Amino acid sequence: DAKTTQPNSMESNEEEPVHLPCNHSTISGTDYIHWYRQLPSQGPEYVIHGLTSNVNNRMASLAIAEDRKSSTLILHRATLRDAAVYYCILRDYRNSGNTPLVFGKGTRLSVIA
Amino acid sequence: EPEVTQTPSHQVTQMGQEVILRCVPISNHLYFYWYRQILGQKVEFLVSFYNNEISEKSEIFDDQFSVERPDGSNFTLKIRSTKLEDSAMYFCASSRQGANTGELFFGEGSRLTVL
Numbered sequence: 211d212a213k214t215t216q217p218n219s220m221e222s223n224e225e226e227p228v229h230l231p232c233n234h235s236t237i238s239g240t241d242y243i244h245w246y247r248q249l250p251s252q253g254p255e256y257v258i259h260g261l262t263s264n265v266n267n268r269m270a271s272l273a274i275a276e277d278r279k280s281s282t283l284i285l286h287r288a289t290l291r292d293a294a295v296y297y298c299i300l301r302d303y304r305n306s307g308n309t310p311l312v313f314g315k316g317t318r319l320s321v322i323a
Numbered sequence: 324e325p326e327v328t329q330t331p332s333h334q335v336t337q338m339g340q341e342v343i344l345r346c347v348p349i350s351n352h353l354y355f356y357w358y359r360q361i362l363g364q365k366v367e368f369l370v371s372f373y374n375n376e377i378s379e380k381s382e383i384f385d386d387q388f389s390v391e392r393p394d395g396s397n398f399t400l401k402i403r404s405t406k407l408e409d410s411a412m413y414f415c416a417s418s419r420q421g422a423n424t425g426e427l428f429f430g431e432g433s434r435l436t437v438l
Contacts, residue, residue, distance in 0.1 A: 246427075253327075253414045253429030254358075254366060310356065310368040310379055311427060 214298045219318040222288045230283040230317055232298030237278050242301045244311070245272065245283050247294040254297070254313070257283065293321045325349045327430035329415050335436045339404050344433045346398045346415030355398045356416040356427065357390065359383070366414070372398065405437045 215233040222228040234243070245257040258265055258272045260281075265272040271284040285292055297316040301309075328347045336342050348355050357369040370390055371378040377390065389401045398417075402409055412432045418425040 248366070253416070253432050254427070255429065256426040259426070310371055310381075312368060313358075313366040315365060 216317045228285040235279045244299045246297045249294045329430035333434040342402045344400045348417030352417035354418045358414045359411040361411045410437045
């Protein structure tokens with residue numbers, strides 16, 4: 211799977227938007243971009259995924275660059291509960307259905323009250 | 324909302340003992356996974372399971388480890404003879420579709436402490 215690069219850490223003020231970047235310059239045309247997060251002392255949690263178009267759900271938005279070499283996870287109003295490690299992961303949908311999700315180091319987001 | 328449940332939440336064991344960690348995946352899910360996370364480190368893949376057999380396993384998943392779906396609802400991870408370095412948080416996950424396009428649902432984890 212293609213590699214992703216994320217900042218080690220970011221900080222945000224509560225109730226402000228947060229933009230978490232992810233670079234994936236070697237992404238292939240069949241890679242989905244997945245985001246998961248891990249709250250302290252909990253298991254990872256799915257956030258969002260997309261292929262080419264921007265995606266929105268109740269948790270976040272995913273903005274995908276036109277060349278797909280980067281993407282940004284957007285939390286519209288950060289809350290203290292959003293403090294977590296955020297992982298950007300690429301998955302090739304052509305692979306046999308059950309190849310594993312591989313977690314990198316992710317971005318540790320701190321939210322300041 | 325349906326969730327993946329894991330038991331026990333914490334287990335303390337002596338080195339060399341056998342441990343079984345249990346998971347109840349979400350009921351209509353077909354793909355099952357075990358991951359582990361040593362304190363302060365990355366989440367690491369151990370094994371994936373589909374159609375009653377292992378689909379993939381990592382280098383960590385050696386002969387000391389085994390998985391089983393004994394009764395159609397539980398999914399277990401057995402560590403035959405625990406070592407100190409097996410101390411970690413173990414996460415079970417399940418998904419309706421494969422991990423490539425589907426969402427994985429993780430449990431809250433079982434903390435294993437090997438003394």
